[in-house]
Amino acid sequence: xxxxxxxxxxxxxxxxxxxxxxxxxxxxxxxxxxxxxxxxxxxxxxxxxxxxxxxxxxxxxxxxxxxxxxxxxxxxxxxxxxxxxxxxxxxxxxxxxxxxxxxxxxxxxxxxxxxxxxxxxxxxxxxxxxxxxxxxxxxxxxxxxxxxxxxxxxxxxxxxxxxxxxxxxxxxxxxxxxxxxxxxxxxxxxxxxxxxxxxxxxxxxxxxxxxxxxxxxxxxxxxxxxxxxxxxxxxxxxxxxxxxxxxxxxxxxxxxxxxxxxxxxxxxxxxxxxxxxxxxxxxxxxxxxxxxxxxxxxxxxxxxxxxxxxxxxxx
Numbered sequence: 001x002x003x004x005x006x007x008x009x010x011x012x013x014x015x016x017x018x019x020x021x022x023x024x025x026x027x028x029x030x031x032x033x034x035x036x037x038x039x040x041x042x043x044x045x046x047x048x049x050x051x052x053x054x055x056x057x058x059x060x061x062x063x064x065x066x067x068x069x070x071x072x073x074x075x076x077x078x079x080x081x082x083x084x085x086x087x088x089x090x091x092x093x094x095x096x097x098x099x100x101x102x103x104x105x106x107x108x109x110x111x112x113x114x115x116x117x118x119x120x121x122x123x124x125x126x127x128x129x130x131x132x133x134x135x136x137x138x139x140x141x142x143x144x145x146x147x148x149x150x151x152x153x154x155x156x157x158x159x160x161x162x163x164x165x166x167x168x169x170x171x172x173x174x175x176x177x178x179x180x181x182x183x184x185x186x187x188x189x190x191x192x193x194x195x196x197x198x199x200x201x202x203x204x205x206x207x208x209x210x211x212x213x214x215x216x217x218x219x220x221x222x223x224x225x226x227x228x229x230x231x232x233x234x235x236x237x238x239x240x241x242x243x244x245x246x247x248x249x250x251x252x253x254x255x256x257x258x259x260x261x262x263x264x265x266x267x268x269x270x271x272x273x274x275x276x277x278x279x280x281x282x283x284x285x286x287x288x289x290x291x292x293x294x295x296x297x298x299x300x301x302x303x304x305x306x307x308x309x310x311x312x313x314x315x
Contacts, residue, residue: 011108012115013048018126021053029054059102059130066095067132067143074132074139077146082302084149089295096296102127103147103292107154120155124148150292157290164313246315249283251276261311265304272298287312 025046032039039046059066067074070090077087091099106123109116124147132143249257255273263269275297281289289297289312294305 011105012112014115014117016048016109016116016118017052017056017106018118018122019049021047021050025050026054026057030057055105056126056130059098062098064095065130065132066091066099069095071132071134071136071139074142074146075136077142079142079145079149081149081153082300084146085153085292085295086300087146088150088292089300099131100292103150103154106151107158110151110155111158120148120151124151153291246283246286249286251280251282254281254283254286262299262304262307265307266299268298287315 028042029039029046029050032042039051069092070077070087073087073090077083088096088099106127109118110120110123113119121144124144127147128140128143131147132139134140255276258273258276259269266272279297281297291305294300294308299305299308
């Protein structure tokens, strides 16, 4: 259902997952699935709202709805960021995976919110009834707020990653932890902003100053600079080679890396490493972890999570 939904409509249909689908069409989708008939062969083709409605119906028909085991805890739970993640982390493993998938789909929909005309509040209110069956008005009001908190976090996380990727591939991007190393290797071309003095404009003879500074300040002549540039150019591909190896890491290698990088930050590092091993977090899964995953694995503090993502980003 999800594959057909994404393939045909790209999650860019107004009020997706909020507007109800045609009940007859939803029943037809389940009949086709039971008969193992491909959904893309249906005539007429199923609408996006029917496919989205079928996904929600599937979650509603689970023998035990995902948040049903947490009914008692939900009534007393807070709706803050950390409390919401901790609550979701208490879901049984299979329920947690199904909830994470649904949150990922909802995040994809909200990323196209300008087209879909769907807000976080609307989508959270639509998803809550399929996650728990209750007549408790406190829970009915609280669960949508918890879902909204998690969705806001996932949207912020996605935006941070996009900004990091854009910054990482930008020719003008610079990183503080590279400044010291760069200054002792090869002279990089400097922009007008780089040659400007604090509190004043750049000198009249920028070109001459650049040539003089690049050699005299660093202590080598133009010949040395060319040789150094060649050395840097030859060694440039080394970084991707290291990154390529990460997806070959075993679960044990990931646990060793985690202990080396965050052993001084996480007091219960042994328990966390064991959780990584038990959940089969290898080099492929490592960069795909999000904040909710980290909470489930035992990394619950925001500072620890920030350091974890920084370490992953530098791999």
